[in-house]
Amino acid sequence: MKTLLRLTRLFRPYWRWMALGTLLALVVVLANMALLGVAGWFIAAMAAAGAAGGTMNYFTPAAAIRAFAIARTGGRYLERLVTHEATLRFLAGLRVWFYEHVEPLAPAGLQHYRGGDLLSRIGADIDALDNLYLRTLVPMAVAAATGLLAFAFLSLYSVPMAGIDLIFLTLAGAAVPLLTNRLASRPGARLVETGSRLRTAVVDTVQGMAELVVFGAAEAQIRDADRLSLELIADQERMSRIAGLGSASLGLLTNLAVWLVVLLGIVLVRRDEVPAVDLPMFALVVLGSFEAVAALPQAYQYLGHTLAAARRIFAVVDAPAPTPGPTGPSPAPSDHGLRLRDVSFRYADDAPWVLRSVDLVIPEGHHLAVVGPSGSGKSSIVNLLMRFWDCDLGEICLGGHTLRDYHSEDLRRMFSVVPQRMHLFNTTVRENLLVANPQADEAQLQAAAAAAHIHDHIAGLPDGYDSYVGEAGLKLSGGQARRLAIARALLKDAPIMILDEPTEGLDAATERRVMDSLLSAATGRTLVLITHRLKGLEHMDEIAVMDEGQIVERGTHGTLMAASGRYRQMHEVLTAS
């Protein structure tokens, strides 16, 4: 309920559209009910007049019938336009709202959602919210209003008759859907589960076909998928029976309501409490009123899905900002040197420490390499420098001020980064590069790409820099994507460079050339190079060796090789065996 209220608060900017849409939907149902009712009364009255050999004023009812028919038709068209307009406006606002709420959280607050699946589920969740208004709230509001208006109208003639209609409408519109939903909740959950197991089995079969064949397990795997397919059908059959039961009882309840109203009507007619010619009208008005509850079973289903989706969305949005910004303006850094003082850090309170009392001084213009086995905490330093996370103990300073004093945008303006994982957007090569610097001109673009040794490849593509990359476009190899990321970082002219395994996935020859470009671009800038490869470190001003979150050794290539410590040991493992 709280979720629903919170969701409806998001509706506020669009409430006029939404109210208008609901009103039109109500008009459509009422017009039909009125059309049927008046038509029933009209023919009975005309027949009675004809039988009595008299005449009657047929202009008014005939005109009313036409008017209702037109109200129904036009109302339906307008209703659909207005409700869709409302939904689309709401969805557009919702996307921006969600994005704006999530943006400050990334990536620390989203670390649980890193898998593409979870994120795409969030995307789907947002799309799912369009059902809330269109398929849940409108039908429910219309059903409630119709029920009450039908009750009010019928009670002009007979309160018990009005009561019968209302009771059966409630049964059909609330009791039956709730009951079937309850019946379906467990098989429904199992259905989802079986479906995802089947999907897993199919993906396993496709991706693991070679191993399945070599190990003689293909037959068993296919059988397994077939078994799941059968299981899925069995689950669906259970659901289908429940759904069938629901729709059959909806029909039955409609008919029973008509039956009881006719029965009561006959009694009332015989007692002369109502005119006999009204009897067909009662039957048809009751019949018409059930149109309002027909969409409700579906509405409940959507409600369940939508609320679940909304809860997931709120859970994401409600996470506190991981790195709150300062209140005042950012200070002016005295230079672009970095200092880590006794920094300790872990990703969660119950997670192991990834950095333990790390001390580093990187004066402006210095080049520092951080080396160590994977998992030693190297990349966490990047996360802290970018203020994606804050350190738990100690302090990090840039230009004499703690990072916490900078607004994150001012801070990141000073860094040019090649992170370990760089996202390529589903757009053109050009757009992907321009992310780094929207003002860059063609020459700058090509220079950066050339320095990353990717220009020739891009130029060779059919659409050159306007070729689409990413999921929807061209598949780039891991190495090509990496080089595009490097080009992107080179395009951003910032005083501090951070390179996290920049040449991962590149072949040896390209690696060397790209590294040379990067180092020459870094001339005069502060550089932090993070790597587990020990090549080309001879020119670094300092090398810090990390292991298990601590700096175990530091010095230049020469002094470290001479010291015969961990660095030398690592060198030997990689070079000789």
Place this chain on the structure above:
Amino acid sequence: MNANLWLKHARTSAARPLRAAVGLGTVGGVLLVVQAWLLARVVSAVVFDHQSLTSVMGLMWLLLGVFAARAAVAWLTEWVAFRAAASIKLQVRRQLMEHVRAMGPVRLIGEHSGELASTVTDGVEALEAYYARFLPQMSLAVLVPVAILAVVFPLDWISGLVLLVTAPVIPLMMTLIGKGAEALNQRQWRRLARLSAHFLDALQGLTTLKLFNASRREAAVIARLSDDYRRSTMAVLRVAFLSSLALEFLATVSIALVAVLIGFRLLWGELDFQSGFLILLLAPEFYQPLRNLGTHYHARMDAIGAAERMVELLDTPPPAAVGGGVPFPATRRVDIEVRDVRFAYQTEHLALDGVSFDLKHGERVALVGPSGAGKSTVINLLLGFIQPAAGSILVNGRVLHELSPEDWLRHVAWVPQRPRVFHGTVLDNIRLGRPDAPLEAVREAARLALADGFIEALPEGFDTLVGDGGQGLSGGQAQRLALARAFLKDAPLVLLDEPSANLDMESERLLNAAVERLATGRTTVSIAHRLNTVRRADRILVLDHGRLVETGTHRELLADPGLYDRLVHSYGEAG
């Protein structure tokens, strides 16, 4: 084959339940007419014949009986239609999976597994609404209105005429407007998909956007795109909803027309009330099946969309069956001769261009060369996944591609570059090749593969669920799991594709030690990415552009300046 045709063809397997569903739907239609007649009779008797409740009570009970029968028939129809669709779905899914299997490992590499999986799962599900709802409704949309006309015409030909004239206009209008709207709709769907994809892309790339201070800019982009989408969608909907406007208009206005016409004929005494009321009751029901058809129309579009993907898959011919029927008796000794083998995946480009070498029992051979040199092709040939276009491969003197593949593969263990961790327990994963292997043997294999350490550290040890939706394993762990698989299979020929990505030092050490053990006493061919492996090889085969350019030991090859020498130097360090 055309998707539409294929859909029609697929329904033959469920012809009987589909006919039953239509039959039941027709029975439901007839019951509906009976119900309307009874109601008209009762009301007419009370209003115009001044009958008492008791005298119509018999008819009222009958009416109640019809209600019950209609509910039962409705429920049964739903069930039968479901059964029909279910049997088709099951059969189609089987056909697709069989086809996937027939495509074989090499052909599947180029397929998008996610897309394929959604064709087999969601795609097949999309057929349900078509077979269970749209198809029966197609027949009912003709049968029920005809039945109603048959009742109405004798009672009042004018009303009958109104219904008859408007009825065909509805499907006609719907198809006319529907076709145009459908194209617009499809375009709109693509736009929505693009919008959703863009949004998802922005979320996934949020960290990158932040790095470049581009994340706030992006909010404006999302707002603009969403608004553009709204505008263009509404432009489409204004037209698309015209079809429902037309439908609604015809149905509603003709009911109104029928009511007014009946009213006047009643006033003039040309019709009795019971008939008039019956017609009024039947008029909305006359249009109902046509409306239902409209609401299920998108089911047809969805099914055609899904069928197109299926047909596309099924039309991809599986590669010619590889392997023959010659039995290959179990042996612990495997000697292989590769004689002047050529192979091409596509006709224009030779992947292997006359390669010859021998593999002696117990020998360790490393394949090196730049990517695209043909290393994987050699492995695929040895696995028997593909057969040489020219030349031959002899195993213990027999031609490999004439052997029964099952017999041959019993002698081969394979550890790919990125081993697949199947959904299931660790235990199931290791005994992939021997589902009945005793636990002790599995433990021993894991121990030999140096995988026991991490397996026992998992929450439930060997019973831990891994793979999709289970515990995640690191690259190094998956490799050792695959090695355990190979140890358990205990085959005389081991094929290895080393991981090219960098493992951390500990993983690398464990992996090397385990591979070392696996190679002992077996014939081993590995695609080598590490200096370590090539040094230990008895022989190194250097491939380039599908040719064997150098062969020898590490030391011998280094003595000659050639491709190997260059490759080793670009690894960074030479010995």
